Amino acid sequence: MDPINFTFLCAEPAMPIGRSVGIIGAGPSGLAATGYLSCLGYQVEVYDKLPKPGGLMLFGIPGYRIPKERIDAGARQLERQGGVIFHTHTKICCSGPLHDEEGDHFCREILGFGDMIKKHEAIMICTGSWRSRKLCIEGETLAGVFSGLEFLFPIRAVKYSAPNVKLPDVAGKRVAVIGAGHSAVDVAHSAIHLGAEQVFHLYRRTMREAPCGVYEIEQLQAMGVQWLDRTTPVRILGQDRVEGLEISRPGAHGPELTTLPVDIVVAAIGETATPPFAKELGLENVRKGEVRWLHMTAIENVFVAGDALSGPSKIGKAVYSGLRAARSLANWLDLKAQDRLDAYDYNDLVVNDAGFRS
């Protein structure tokens, strides 16, 4: 299969120009930025906690949606033609305690942020959104409760022989999936494939409003998934593990409470961004454009792009963000190399640029 061509901006490899850039995170935004910079002749080194480049394209989205071979080939092309160096199993410390996010168990090496800044002329943070949103209901900490990512990630990751990764034990069990995005659909699909006895799929609004669309839900129903819309989880029942899920559905006289007999609850209700040092780097200001240079953080040679900056989104938006940040980074280094940064008018905020929102 043809590679996803991250170096799509150049027909052939560029001449090295002797500049080194570090990119933290090998997801869509990180790899897009890598491709852009490698086309300019930069030596790019990419750091990722996971055993392979691709990020959530590889470890979050099932292979039948995005072919693994295409991403692998794309990364290989970056390595061979673009001279990109991938440091896998490597985490750049640290936004929270280790093992706080999915995929942390893969880390063999932890590098400090300060070392990175010294090693490279500039770095870009493309760490994405890896922390799962919580339901915030009673019983959420019981064994048998998963987030969408906690459930899906091991299914992909187990193929990379990580010692601490175990497939969710679903065979013969009853599963409740909460949410109606594509991740929720993927969870329901996977649960069926892993031999779940019964799968309930809960959504707080109607089928028509489901972000994944009616078509996907109909396909799930055809596989035997029981769809429950206008349904909200109230609390998770059980002593030390899930024994049931109390739900609220609209009845003839207002909301009615019932209990679903389930052993596993998966809340696929989205993720939040997990950038390292969000406060210190002033990421909120970067997001709003209240900075002097596009995608630049409070540390001048540190840039940020993708979901780490703007929260969970689509691959396309992450790619675009990575490309724009890479262009901005290269422009800045060019000016700096000529010692002309003073000449640039730092007075105007990025948010006032015509191109910022487009």
Add this chain to the structure above:
Amino acid sequence: MSGQKTLYIDYSLCIGCETCEYVCRFTNDTSRIHMTRTRDGVMVPLYCRHCENPKCANACPRGALKRDKDGAIVLQPMLCRGCQTKNCILACPYSAMFETDRGVMVAKCDMCAQRRQVGMGPACVEMCPCAAIRYVERDEIPDLETEKSRQACEKVMEHLKLPGK
């Protein structure tokens, strides 16, 4: 018409991630492919097929839409006067001509004409994570179709009114 290239999207492979749209925007400033979806959730990137019988070109009174050597229907801004009739936009059965706020106020896919001149292919094709969009010879399309792609295509076509069909 043989030997002519066009774009082909297998709707059953598209996951609606918008990579095509954003890569196009980065490459061409204004995107010439636009992600949308049917009510029932089939992802539909609106894109130019560089038709054998291009309605947009027929509708343009100035002849500003011409086919180039590879088969792309290319908008020539020097002939387009940005007229208010928007005949070309109205004529396209695939909603693949886009109104913009720049230049002649119309944007359309030219299969990355400038990239093709230096030996590269359309950017969207290079970057689609799913390989759902292909840069192919028109004659190849029937071989690329599958049972699933035809089903998805039928679902999409329920929402498009093709003239004369």
